Each structure stands twice: as structure tokens, then as C-alpha cells.
Amino acid sequence: MKKKTSEANVKKASVPRKKATKRIWKTRAKLGAFLAPSLGGVSVFYAVPFLVVIFYALVDNPISKRFVFLENFINVFQNQAFQLAAWNTLKFSLVAVPLAVIISLLMAFLLDERIPFASKFRSVYLSPMMVPIASIILVFQVLFNYNGVINVVIEWFGGNQIDWFKSDWAPLVVLLLFLWKNLGYNMILFLAALGTIPREAMEVALLESNSAWKMFWHIKIRYLSPTILFVTIMSLISSFKVFREVYLLTGDYPYDSLYTLQHFMNNTFRQLDYQKLSSAAIIMAVVMVIIIGGLYIAENHFGKDMEE
Amino acid sequence: MRKFSLFNRRSLTALTLSVAMVLGLVGCGKEDGVAGGSGGINPDVVYKAEYLAVPDMNSVVNWKETDGTLHILSAIYGEKREYKLCTYNLADGSTTETTMEGVTEDRYWSSAIFNEDGSLEVIEIKEDYDEEWNFISREMYFNKYDSNGTPVSSEDATEKLQLGEDAYISHFMKDAEGNYLIGSWDMPLSIYSPELEKVGEISTGNTQIDGLCMTQSGKVVASSWGMNGGVDVAVVDVAGKKLGTAINTEKTNGSAVVWPGAGDTVLYMNGNQLYSCDVVTGETAVVMDIMDMDVNPDIIQSVYPLSDGSFLMSYHDWYSEGGGAGMFIAKPIDPSEVKERIELTVATIYASQELNDAVIKFNQSNEEYRIKVVDYMTDDWDFDAALTNLQNDIVAGNVPDMIDMRGINMPWRNWAAKGILTDLYPLMEADGEYAKEDLLENVREAYEVDGSLYILPSTVTIQGLLVKEKFVDGITTLSPSVLLEMEKTLPEDTDLFWYNYQGEIMYSMVYNNMDSWLDYEKGECYFNTDEFKAVLAYAKEQPAEMVWDDSVTLPGQLAADKVIFYNVGMSQVPDYQFNKYVFGEDITMIGYPGKDDDGVRLVTNGCAMAITEQCEHKDVAWQLAKTFISEEYLTGIHAWGIPTTQAGLDNFIYEAQHMEGEHGYSWDDVEMSITSATDEEVEEFLAILEKADELQYMDTAIQKIIEEEVAPYFQGQKSEEEVADIIQSRVDIYLKENM
Known part of the structure; x- marks a missing residue:
């Protein structure tokens, strides 16, 4: 029952x-x-x-589709043009991304203080984002062409003309272009993030006689860590997109210091070399995943107590 | 929790937004234009050619269709000149033929027009010459005939027409009001009343009228080549005596003549397609692809629309043996009536006459398969854009079955390396009609890649530098250092090349001489060498542009040893005979360094078919490809250049040695009558041909890099070292990328 x-x-x-x-x-x-x-x-x-x-x-080609396993990857790794492109891309990213993050962070701190004309400075720094690419290229050509304004000024001072786009100075010009274009946007992101730091935490730290550096490192940076991660990733992506400006300035085959992975992929695409292109793209994607994964791990470590 | 309901406000809003997003995708993929619009041909309309058994049309003066009857006026040139008036009933095919009366030997019919009732109006010209054929006078007569060819009237219209003594009448028509319009390419269009009284002229400014017709709606339309390319059409305001606003059509080849169309439209051929243009709205539309009817577009002479939607077309077939002239009706038929055949595509950048002709012959004789020509050439004749479009289609998987690889810079080697093209030797072997040994040995050497043949060239041209033998004793190729050394030994008033300016020096010593500067296999280039810098320095010393001197001619300079090398392509034995005559001494052809030291190159001249790996009927495609090395083709009207088969070459030499009569060649102040080649001349020509075992190829990517970098150097802004280093850097990347 x-x-x-x-x-x-x-x-x-x-x-x-x-x-x-x-x-x-x-x-x-x-x-x-x-x-x-x-x-x-x-x-x-x-x-x-x-x-x-x-x-x-x-596969060996898109018509016969014979499986060749990693042969294409090996060919790409052994290709000297790919090696040069990868090295140039890495060098540029290693220099440009930290600079873009640090300088924009410092600018955000500066503008967060109550300096005169802060809002006008904000507008000025954001204005490069509104300028069309063709205009940017035109401006840089006027400035850095072999007969451009910069060389004219250099000659006034008794120096020799520099071939800015076709010498070892070329990466510097591209770096300036990259920073000019992206600092404003990064700065706005940091400014917004700075506004979310709780004032009480800063006041308590001040009352406890902590130094400005300690407050900066242990409070502000900690609270900004998610934004720093985000800005770093966006800057990394933007560092790849600078190919567009370089291509417009220097064409398919630039001076070797400007030759990046995107040039390699663009040219192999035009030559219908899909195997090289695909292999290079996958290698680049894997590297990006590793880098971004590393950034996430770092952010998790430094910012974990913020989430708690 | 609130129960989910589809009918509450939030759900409905979300659903509406989703539907709106999806609807936005509905427009994607829709073709531009309506059926028959300029975007494409209406796939529901299929035309079939029905040939008419009209009388001889070899010298048609004019023809017209009225009420189902075709009226044709032909000139017959025999022992004496005659004109025949023929009628052809479209319904029952009955014909009549009438020899026109009153035609005398001292007169000829300049122009004629048919009226709606079939009567005829003719401008007849009488010219008088003295015993030494010096022109004395001209009289113009205006004659009328009824529809049976019986003379009605004739009047001396010389004074009425007021046309000059040397006027050549090419335009003669009557508008809807009965006014006559008479004119030519080089004189204004004159307007005459129905009584033939001159009432005025239409000023055309700088526009040269090439065609004049009247649409079925009665609008008079003048056609001419436009300032910006393409043919312009403009409505003629007869009463106002002026031309209307010009409308630019899509027509970019052939003549500027257009034909009357239905309503307010005119018709014209552009490439393989028949177009219509509305002269009021300016809209153009593709009417049909002539090749779809298995008719060669190149033979179409004129087109006229019939009321039932058919088109009457006159043609003159220059290409077929016994082809001749005639007419057919392009009749729309139900697509289901067309027997389905398996379609193969052949891609080409500009559909040549020989390709069209071969494809039509194939289609007419094959019940199971059909070949369609896909022409990638753009309206503005941009070869690079056309090649890009073809490559895009290949990349997208829309690979044609065959590709015509004629032209110097078709990237067939690249495509072969990617596995896009198939080896033709197995197909040749399987077919059995030809063997690889039938091709000339030097041709095989030039075109084979690792023992495979990916394109089948039909004819070639030999390209190189002609020079007197005394200047190149012991020299086999012209490396830049050899050229520079030779230049130092020349007298002041002597140049290596006719065009001795910077650009030409770069062509001769760098772009045509690429194998001196780079090694594709090793992926190395040598632009930062002293030799290259010396070439740059030498080029910089020359004028920036060609300096013309009208007092001298190239033939004279070559003969007088004032110009040493002449860059030329030779396609025929007479070319060699004439050039030898110009030089005045023994000559040889020499070239630039390549895989070996012969230097002379081959250029693909005629059709060069390749079959793609994706073609599912390679054996069928081979049937078309092999026609271009057949005896019929190589001895026919289309073949121009040196045949690539031994049998073809034997015949080529035979023809050169058994020429009928004399053929005049002239170049500036040099004239020569070429006769049959001697054995010695043939031997010399064949000796040059044997040297040509490499293909002419210009790497335009490297050329572009060098041109960009040398420009500031020639303007004095950079040094040789700077330029050489930059070129070395950029080209090095290019080579390594392609390894």
C-alpha cells in the first residue's frame, strides 16, 4: 500500500x-x-x-583539391617575403600598440584634470576620426613627399632631403599616421572609464595618506584594466588596418620596411595563390588568438579583485 | 511570470522589425534592368535564323521591306554594268527579277532609295574624262522608277542639288514629309523639298555624320563617332535645320552606322550583340546575341525590324568559301523548340573573327554540344580590367571550359601552375589526328612547361631587333653591357635605336631585357649593380621625349647606318624581304638575353586555345582547339602569322615562294614590289625563326615599379644609388613573394 x-x-x-x-x-x-x-x-x-x-x-589548388596537409604552411613559413612581412608586422604592432595605449591613457588623465579648454581639446583629438582616408593620404603626401613640406623645412635648415616613404624612415611616418588617427578614440574610451572609478575609493586612499603613485597603480589602473584590455585589442586590430593607408601611399610593393602581412596576402590574392593566402591568414589568426588570449589572462590576473 | 503571447505589443514590434530586416535582403541578387534592358538579354526570347532564298546580293545598292515584300536593288558588274530590281515575298518566297532600263556606260548610280510602294528614286552621276583620264565635268540626274523598274522620270538635277564637282554622296534619304536629305561625311547635310528645291543645310559643326536613317516612328537620326568614344546618335530637326542633343550609345567598334528600329529606336551591332537605342529617352538595350543563332556577327551588314518582332538581316560572308551575300530573318521562337545541347563556354578578351567563325562552324555541325563565346573585353577597351574580370570569375568558381590565350600578357603560365589549365598532349594523343611532333620544335620549346602543353598556339610572330650583320659579328644577344659598349663606339650622329629617348632606352635595356636583371628561379634580382646604374646614367643623358626630325626617316637612317637596331615583329616572309631591302645589306635578327643566347622571341599571334581542368567534356573542347592548327584554318582567310605546325609552315613557305604577281610594300619614301621569295631568302627567314624558342613576356609589375622609381631620378631629384637600392628592395620582395 x-x-x-x-x-x-x-x-x-x-x-x-x-x-x-x-x-x-x-x-x-x-x-x-x-x-x-x-x-x-x-x-x-x-x-x-x-x-x-x-x-x-x-589542399594543393582550388581546382584539383588534392589534400597536402601542412605543406602549404611549410611553404609559407619558408617564404622569405612572408618572413619579412611577419617581422615588419610584429615590429610595428610591438611599438605602435603600447604607444597608442600609453599616450592615450596619459592624455585621458590629463584631460580628466580640470584644465582649461578640456572639451575643445577633446574635439580636436577626436577630429582625425572624421577625416576621410583619401584626405589623410593627401595630407601625408603633401607633408612627407620627397618634395613635400617636411623636406623643404629640412633643406631650409641645411639638411638633405629624406625619402620618407622609401627609406628606413618609412615606418616612423606610418607610426605617426597610426597614432594621429587612433589616439583620440582611445582617449575617449579611457576618459569614459575614468569617470566610473568610485570617488569613495580615491577619498579613502587619500585619507589613508597613500601616495599619488600608489593611488594611480593600485586603484586607477586596477579599475581601468578592462578598458586597457579593450583599447589594446582595438589598437592591435587598428595596427593591422593601417595597411590601407600604406597601400594608398606606396602601392603593392612598398619599400621593404613597410611590407606587412596584409601586403603579402593582398598580392597573393591577386595572383590567385589561394593556398599561400589561406595559410598566411590562418597563421596570422592563430597568432592573434594567442596574443589576445594572453591579454585576457593578464587582465584576469590584474583585474580580478575589481570583479569580486 | 507573464505568459508569452504573440499578440502583445512587444512581440509584434519584434516580429515586425525582424520581417523588415529580412525584406531588405529580398532585393539582393536581382539583375539590373528589365528583360531586354541594358543589363542583359531576355532569356525568354530565343531567335532562330531562317535564311531567305533571295537573288544575288553581292553588290546591294539598297533594300527595303514594305508590306511583307522585300525590294532589293543590286549592281551587277560584268561585261557591262547593270542594275537589277528584285522582289522577294516573305510569305511565300516568290521572287521577281527585273533588269533596270536606261542604264548607260557613262553613268553610274550613286545612291538609291525605295518608297513605301516599292518605287525607286535614284541619283545617277555622269562623269566625263579626257583621254588621259583627267576629270572634265560631272552631271547629276534624279531618276524615278516604279515598283516594276519601269522608268518614270529623269531630270538633270546638277544645278538644283548644288553639290560640288567632287562631292561624294553617302547619305540619301527621304523623311516622313517627303523632304530629301543628301550629304556626305565631309559636307553639310543638305535639305531639299519634295520638288528637289534646296531649302537649307544642317550644320553639324565638327561632327562628321557617318550614318543617316529614319526610325519607324518617322524620326530622322544621324550617327557619328562621339568625342568621348562610342557612337553618338542625334535626332535631326529637319524643319529647324539642326541636330538635336547627342545620345551616346554603347557602340564602340565597327562603323558608326546605325539602322532604323521600331518606334523611336535605332539598332546597331556592338561586338557580338545587337542593341537598340531609344533616341528620345536615350535608353539602350541588348536585343540579342547574334552568336546564339549560330551566325557570325562580323558578317551582318544591316538590320531591319519587322512588325511581328522578327528582324530582317542582310549579310556578306567574307570568311566562308562560297559564302557570299544574302539575307535571313531572325525569328523569335519558343525556347522549348530549341533542341537542348550541352553548352561549353570559351572565354576571350575580345572575340576575334576567327574565333567566332570557328565556334559557329562547330555549333552548326554538332547536334549534341554547343559552344558559347564569353567576351570579357570592356566597352572602353581596358585589357587589364577585362583580365581582372576573367580572373575574378575563375576565382569565384565560374571557370570557363576554354580560354583563348592570344596576347602577350595572358597569365597562362600562372594559371597552369595553379592547376587551372589542363595538359593538351593527352587530349591530342587520345584524338589521334595530330601528334606533338607535328608542332614546330622551337614552338614546343617555347610553349611547353615541364613537358606539358597548356595552350595550343595557331600562329606566331617573331619579335626581335633587325640589324646589319656587320654590326653584330660574334654577338648573339644584346645584354645591357654589350649595348653600352657598342654605344661608346658609335659616331656622334648615330644612335642605337630610332627612338633614342629615356623611355625607349628603358624599354630596350631593361623592360625587354628582364632576364639580364633577374632570376625568377632563384628569386634574385640585380638592380643594385654597377651595370644597372650605368644604364640609368645612359638613359638620363637622352631626351625625355622623342625629338622628331621630319627631314629624316627611319628607313633612310637604317640604310645609312645612322640607326643600328630596328625593333620589329615579322609574321610573313615578305616582311623579311622588305626589311632586307630597306637595310640594303645582309641583316640578321638578334634579341635580348634569355634562357639561352638566341634572343629572338615568339609572340602568340592568332587564337591560342587552352582547356581548363574544370571542363567536363575536354575531348569535345579539343575538337574546337585543334581546328586552329588544321590545314583549313592555316590556309584560310583568318590565319595571319607563322603557322606553328610543320605542315602549316611548309605551306606557308610554299605560298611565299609561289606568289601571284607583285605586291607593293612601302614605308615612308621606300617602295618595293615584293615577288616570290628566293630559296636564299627563305633560308635566312627560317634561320631566324629557328632561333625563336622563347616567348616574349614583359613583367608589367616589375616594369611599373621601375617606372615609378626612375621618374624622380630622370628629373634630377635622386641619385643612381638611391634609385637602384629602392628598385632592388621592391623587386626583391616581388620575386620572393612569387617563389
């Missing part, structure tokens, strides 16, 4: 659970239906092409 009762109780208890499960699946189905267009778009324009790129990197 007891057993029957307990069985009856179990049966009674399972009916509401089934209803709950059914409701959950129904909700999930509806959510899925709303998400489907976005998921479809991401699949078609990101996921599927990425899989196609991996496929191309593993």
Missing part, C-alpha cells in the same frame, strides 16, 4: 516537471527562431568562409 502511495506521489510530482521541461524547450525554440537570422549571417559571412579558408590551406 505504501509503495503504491509513493508511486502515486512520484507520478504526481513528475507531471509538473514535464510541463516545465516542455515550456523550457518551447521558449528555447522561440529564442532560436529570433536568433536564427543573426546566427545565419554570422555563419554565412564568418564561420563558413573561415572553414573554406582552412580547406584551401590544406
